[in-house]
Amino acid sequence: MFTKVLIAEDIDFNDIAVKQVLQELNVPEIIYTKYCDDALLKIRGAALENNPYQLLITDLSFKPDHRENNLKSGEELIAAVRELFPEIKIIAFSIEDKSYRIKSLFDNFNINGFVMKGRNSIPELKKAVQNAFDTDEKYLSQELNYIFRDKTTNEIDNYDIQLIKYLSIGVSQDNMEAKFKEVGITPNSKSSIEKRINKLKIYFKANNPTHLVAIAKDLGLV
């Protein structure tokens, strides 16, 4: 079993249970931190001392508070860790059930497992940790397997997400062309943008852009 594991989780209620799971798996060294920045520091430090962490278990959403933090979410922490220490195994662990976000963790950061906090998360986390140690296969809760079969998460691409994101921050279709040119997204003609919004409206059965953004927000796409 792993001998050195780091937990990044801001909600104090949860660490007790996570620690308990790891203890039951006989992990001797369990370190716990409430901030992403601290987590990265600890991982760096341990690597320098030639006693690196073998597994990172991290939440996705961290509440902002008085502290100034560089890394503000689990995604950012995961990205940073993957960049610097690709050999560390990573399990994300969150209340999040929005398929797009979960899928992108596997696709972009190649995480080793995802456990959804729910009625059955303790045994699931145990399985995920065991699996990460034993194999190189990814672990995903049964109930979430639909994510990789689900069309939505596969057929909606980054362009769509960007577009919806700009809509949601109030960019008018008129200004979208300029905006897209500004940040280098193509295609960026007014006509193309109109057409794509229309496709999305049909895809999500939305009546208008407002409805579309509401749906996308509910799905966790933006």
Place this chain on the structure above:
Amino acid sequence: MFTKVLIAEDIDFNDIAVKQVLQELNVPEIIYTKYCDDALLKIRGAALENNPYQLLITDLSFKPDHRENNLKSGEELIAAVRELFPEIKIIAFSIEDKSYRIKSLFDNFNINGFVMKGRNSIPELKKAVQNAFDTDEKYLSQELNYIFRDKTTNEIDNYDIQLIKYLSIGVSQDNMEAKFKEVGITPNSKSSIEKRINKLKIYFKANNPTHLVAIAKDLGLV
């Protein structure tokens, strides 16, 4: 101290910590349930047996699963319990930090405390329970006190929420008049509706209705 407390919380990770808090407060009878419906059943049952619960600690969001449930959220559970057993003290306990939802719990259901799950929730929950036992005053985390000072939550009324809700489900301004008449909301003329949307746009500094709905969703208003 309370002698009989019910916890309603669907995430298995959390109950360990909550139980621990209550044990430290020397509560002898701590019952735990993962479903709102079960919680209400237990409360009814205990009342029938003349050994009622004195305190309910409940989460707000419960994940839907295979089980058919009547009560689907903490709000609904709280509403039902307040209706039937007004003397039971209630503490809500959630990751939720959206001011409108929290404020409405105090305003509509007169809950006795709200604890936000965060980096410091264990001592907070302890304080909230002690406070609920000792006094009839409401308990709210320090960091959330702004909610009752915040203009937004006070100046936005139910009409606004309804309006934004309909926008977010794709009702056009054209159809809004008919919709409002249908469900008996006034004022309902197209002109009034336009004006109100305009007010909201100014209030929230939104460029258009799409932006407005996105902001409202981020604030947890809808």
Place this chain on the structure above:
DNA sequence: CTATACTTTACGGATTTCCGTAAGGATAGT
């Protein structure tokens, strides 16, 4: 009952979004 202030409704023109058609460009196969 009347004057006043306030809210709601009606209306119309400017702006934006919607949506179809067609022209222009790039790419791949022959």
Place this chain on the structure above:
DNA sequence: ACTATCCTTACGGAAATCCGTAAAGTATAG
């Protein structure tokens, strides 16, 4: 090099929204 196909862009009229002004309706004080 030619053609078929697909993607992007241009354009224009219909529909929806935006926004100001004015009329109609309501409540209240005197």
